[in-house]
Amino acid sequence: MATGGVALSLKEFHVMGDTRRAFTAEYKSQAVGFVLDDDRTLAEVARNIGCHEYTLGKWVKKEREARDRARADQPVSESERAELIRLRSEKKTDAATIAQLEMQVAFAKKVAAWFANEQR
Missing domain, CATH: 1.10.10 (Arc Repressor Mutant, subunit A)
Structure with a gap:
């Protein structure tokens, strides 16, 4: 073929x-x-x-x-090792940012629910 x-x-x-x-x-x-x-x-x-x-x-x-x-x-080369360190650091920073944003969203939902109940 x-x-x-x-x-x-x-x-x-x-x-x-x-x-x-x-x-x-x-x-x-x-x-x-x-x-x-x-x-x-x-x-x-x-x-x-x-x-x-x-x-x-x-x-x-x-x-x-x-x-x-x-x-x-x-074996991992020096440039690959440096990139791994950088990516792991970024992952930690990103995880912290995501956790903070999730807390803000949860708070915003609670505020919206509170205002909705006040309107009744």
Whole structure:
């Protein structure tokens, strides 16, 4: 099958009463590459290569997990460490701001309810 100018080889086999297709590791790798590396949508790639979105989604999920494990094994660089510190600090500041705004909203609701009761 051809997808975006790249030919993918499909290996199919049939067992009596079974219509399941088997895909080669190379086929899966190329299909996943279209989604992860070429920024194509899962639906688009599945439609183009002729497999179900759920099947391709499982392949993509498996590859993402493998890539995440590979990244987790690498040490964090100084710039990444500095960014983590900055983001964690921003998270704390944002959480405090959100808590303050939620208190203000709760107070405003109470004031509105009080005025509504006074109008009666």
